[in-house]
Amino acid sequence: MIDKTDPIPLYVQLQNSLIDEINQNMQPNQKMISEREISSKYEVSRTTVRLALYELENAGYIYKRQGKGTFVAALNRSKQNLSEFYSFTEQMISIGKQPRTEVLVFELIVSNQYISEKLGIILGEKVFRIQRLRLANEIPMMLEVSYLPCDVFPELSEKLVKSKPLYEIFSKDYQQQVKVVDEEFSVGSISQKEAALIKLDTGTPCLHLKRQTYNEENRVIEFTSSVARGDKFVYKLRHVR
Amino acid sequence: MIDKTDPIPLYVQLQNSLIDEINQNMQPNQKMISEREISSKYEVSRTTVRLALYELENAGYIYKRQGKGTFVAALNRSKQNLSEFYSFTEQMISIGKQPRTEVLVFELIVSNQYISEKLGIILGEKVFRIQRLRLANEIPMMLEVSYLPCDVFPELSEKLVKSKPLYEIFSKDYQQQVKVVDEEFSVGSISQKEAALIKLDTGTPCLHLKRQTYNEENRVIEFTSSVARGDKFVYKLRHVR
C-alpha cells in the first residue's frame, strides 16, 4: 500500500492511494476516515497525513469541517481533468474536434515599444515572434501571434515549436513553471491581413484575446495576441480557488 | 513581534510579520533569511515557519529553491490586490470609472429545463431570477441575468441584493465560500429586448458570458448569463496557480 523504501515521498504515495480510494469506492459528500485512522492504517505520522490532505483539498478532491470530519467533494469528474489554464488543443479534444496547429511564421525580431512593455523587457531586446493558425476539423478557428523573450528561451527552434504545445516547451524544455496568467477579452473586428489567413471577410466580429504568462520569478515569459472567429468559437475556462 | 498568548495562530501572525517585512524592506528576487533563522528569530518551530511560508508561496509573495533559499516574488503589487475572480465593481474602480448597478428585476420563479440543468437542480425547483444593469460613469456596459437556487439562499430579499455585490452576499450573509468558477466567453449579437435595456442597436456585436459558481461542497450556487457591449468592454482576469 505504502512503500517506505520507495523514493516517492510518503505523502505523495498516500495522496495517490486516497485518490484511488475516492474514485473507486466513495460518493460525493461521503465522510472519509479520520486523519488519525489514516495515520494508523497507513503507518505514517499524522503530520504526513495532513500534508497529503492539504494538497488534496487544494486540488478540490475533498473538503474539511472542523469537529466533523473530512468529506469527498462533488466536482464533476469529467471536467476535473481539464487544466486550469486554457489549452486550445485540450479544449478541442474535449468537444470532439480534431485540433491542428500550423506554424506560419517563426522569426527572431527586435522588440518595439509595445512588445517590450508587454514582456517587461528593455526596448530593442530580441524576441521570438511566432504566428500560428489553429484549426479544428481543418476549419481555421484562431490566429495567434506569440512573443517570447529570447534570453529566457535560448536555442529555441522552429522545429521544437512545431513539435509540441508551447506550454509543454515551457515546462519540459526550459523548466519554466507557469505561475500566473493575465488575460484580456474583447470583441473586435478582423483586419484585412488576418481575414485572409483565417478565411473570413474583413470586418467580421471576432473575439480578441491577449495573454501574458508569468513564471515563478514573475517574469513575463510569453505575450500572445489572438483573434478567434466569433461565429464558431467559445472560450471556456475554470478557476479554482 | 509574535504574541503566544494571542488567539491568532502563530503562523498567521508570522505571515503578517513577513508580509510587512517584504513590503517595507525587501526587493523582488531578494533572498530571505532561512527557515531555521526565522524559526529562532521568532521563537517558533520550523514546522510553523514552513506552514506560514507554504501559504505565502501559494499567495505569490515568495518562491523557494531547494538548496538555495527562499526569495521574494516580483508580482506587480498594484495588481496583486485584484481578486482572482472577476468583479465588475473592482475592475471599473481599477480603471478609474465609477461603477453602478441597477437591479431591474428581482423575482422568484420556477426553473425551466435549461436553468435547472445549469444549476444542477430538479426541474421545477424554485430559483431567484435577478436582472441587473451595470453602468460605468452612467454608461450602460453590461446586462446580467443571475439565477440562484432558492434553498441555498432562504430569505433572500431585493433589498439585500441592492445593498451589496452578490459575492459579498454569498460569503457574508450565507457562508457560501466560492471554490470553483466556470466561465464561457463568446461573441454574439444583441437581442431586441436586451438592446433596449443597454441602449444599443439590435444586432450590435457584443460579448456573451456565462458563469457557474460552485461552493465548497461543489453545488452550483449561481448561474449568470451576461451581455456586454462589444465596443467598450474589456474583460480582464488573472489566474494564479
Place this chain on the structure above:
DNA sequence: GAGTGGTCTAGACCACGGT
C-alpha cells in the same frame, strides 16, 4: 563540507460539533 529547503516522526494541547 556547510547551508538550504524537503520529508517525516511522535506526541501535545486547543477549538469545534454532536451525543
Place this chain on the structure above:
DNA sequence: CCGTGGTCTAGACCACTCC
C-alpha cells in the same frame, strides 16, 4: 463527553546547491 480537525513543538535525516 468524545471524536474531529487545527495548531504547535523539537528533533531527525535526506537532497540539492554552491564553494
